[in-house]
Structures are given as C-alpha cells and as structure tokens.
Amino acid sequence: MLRIISFVSALLFAIAMAPAHADVAMPDQVAQGIADDLAKTIEGHQAELKNDHEKLIKLIDNILLPRFDIDYASILVLGQYARTATPEQRARFAKAFYSSIVHRYAEGLLNYTRGRVRVSPNKGEVNDKRTVVRTQVALDEGKTVSVDYAFRKTKDGDWKAYDVIIEGISYITNYRNQVSEEIKKSSLDALITRLETQGEKALETMERNQSGP
Numbered sequence: 378m379l380r381i382i383s384f385v386s387a388l389l390f391a392i393a394m395a396p397a398h399a400d401v402a403m404p405d406q407v408a409q410g411i412a413d414d415l416a417k418t419i420e421g422h423q424a425e426l427k428n429d430h431e432k433l434i435k436l437i438d439n440i441l442l443p444r445f446d447i448d449y450a451s452i453l454v455l456g457q458y459a460r461t462a463t464p465e466q467r468a469r470f471a472k473a474f475y476s477s478i479v480h481r482y483a484e485g486l487l488n489y490t491r492g493r494v495r496v497s498p499n500k501g502e503v504n505d506k507r508t509v510v511r512t513q514v515a516l517d518e519g520k521t522v523s524v525d526y527a528f529r530k531t532k533d534g535d536w537k538a539y540d541v542i543i544e545g546i547s548y549i550t551n552y553r554n555q556v557s558e559e560i561k562k563s564s565l566d567a568l569i570t571r572l573e574t575q576g577e578k579a580l581e582t583m584e585r586n587q588s589g590p
Contacts, residue, residue, distance in 0.1 A: 404528040404536050405499040407444070408510045412494040423487045433483050446529065446537040447475045453539070456553045458560055466565055473572035474552075481577040488517075494524075505530040509542075555583040 402410065418436070419426070426433040451471035452459045459467065497511040510526045527540035541548045559568045571579040 401534055401536065403499060404503060404508045404510045404526075405496055407528070407536055407538075408496045408512060408526060412496060412512075419486060427484065427487055430483065433486070434479060437479050437483055437486070444535075444537055446531065446539040447471050449529065449537075450539040450549065451475070453549045454552045454556055455565075456557060458557070458565055462565060466569065469569050469573070470565070473569055473576075477572050477576045477580045481580050508536075551587075555587045558587065559583055 426436070448467075448471050451467065451474055454474065455462060455467070455470060462470070493515045495513045495515075497513075499508070499510065506529055508528045510528065512524050512526070514522045514524050516522060523544055525542040526538050527542065528536045528538050530536055539549070556568065559571075568579075575582075
C-alpha cells in the first residue's frame with residue numbers, strides 16, 4: 378500500500394504539467410494534460426533522473442508550483458492550528474511541508490509510463506470552490522486504483538489542485554491527522570523546525586508513528 382500511495386501521491390506533484398493557455402483549461406482538461414505531458418517528460422529519462430535526484434526535484438519544482446495551491450493545502454493540513462498560527466508560521470510551514478512532500482515522493486514519478494492514468498471527463502457544472510476529477514491508475518500487477526484530484530479556482534481564475542484522494546483516503550486528511558498528533562506532542566514551531574531540518578525523514582517518522590509498529 379505504501380508503494381501505491383508513493384506513486385499516486387507523486388502524480389499530484391505533476392499537476393503543473395498542463396501548459397497555461399489564454400483560455401483557462403477546465404479541471405479534467407488539466408488532468409488529461411498531466412497524463413499526456415508527464416509521459417513525454419518522464420519516459421526514456423528514468424535512469425538519468427534516478428541517478429540525479431536534484432535534477433528530478435528541480436523538474437518537479439518547475440512544473441508544480443504554478444498549478445498547486447500550496448498555501449491553501451497547507452492551511453487545510455494545519456486544520457485547527459491554522460487559526461492560531463501567525464502568518465510567518467503558516468508561510469514557513471507551507472514551504473517546509475511542500476519541500477518535504479516533494480522529496481518524499483519524487484521517485485514515484487519515475488514509475489510513470491504512458492497510459493497508466495485514465496481521466497474521467499467532468500459531467501455537469503463545475504464548482505469553483507471544489508471540483509473533483511476522477512482518474513483510474515493502472516499498476517504493474519494489473520490492478521487499478523481510484524485516484525481523485527480536488528481542484529479549486531483561485532481569485533486569478535486559474536484552476537489549481539490542492540488534494541488527492543486515493544481509494545477514498547484524502548491526502549489532506551491523512552497528513553492533517555499526523556500533523557495534529559505531532560503538534561500535540563511538541564509544538565507547531567518544533568514541527569516546522571523538524572520539517573525544515575529533516576525534511577522527508579520527518580515525514581517518514583510521522584507516517585510510521587501514525588501507522589504503528
């Protein structure tokens with residue numbers, strides 16, 4: 378299950394693969410662009426990127442930030458603690474959490490090949506506050522996993538992703554529970570510092586503690 382989560386979570390980081398156009402693409406069109414452009418970018422370069430982690434991270438950074446609503450996602454992950462956090466704490470958490478997540482799941486992108494993701498077209502009207510795009514991800518063993526992406530329209534009129542739901546389990550909810558437990562044990566500042574200094578290792582510890590022995 379962890380391998381599945383690693384792979385499909387990595388797909389969230391490819392949201393920005395869809396190029397920006399004068400006409401704003403709808404959420405399902407963005408998702409289809411992800412599937413098409415990700416295949417073009419990754420296929421044939423897996424070995425190179427596996428041996429050059431920093432290049433892989435840079436690639437993700439270049440394609441992710443324009444299409445992923447990191448600030449909104451971070452507020453949702455912080456949950457109740459977002460209300461009492463200072464603007465500086467929220468900004469530091471967003472940056473550290475994003476960096477940790479990218480490093481944690483970066484290599485999951487290397488498993489991507491053409492045709493792995495089937496995007497279901499949107500039916501009916503879309504909701505600016507939350508529109509879900511449903512996809513099916515094909516795994517090596519022939520199984521498929523349901524992966525839904527939550528989009529919202531920003532004040533600039535762009536659709537940005539902020540959550541991924543794997544077989545009904547929300548990325549936001551999962552990490553919000555883990556973050557809440559970590560803050561209860563120490564403090565928000567302590568958690569931010571761990572994410573800033575330990576990065577993906579801090580996330581790995583949180584995930585291990587959440588899942589138990």
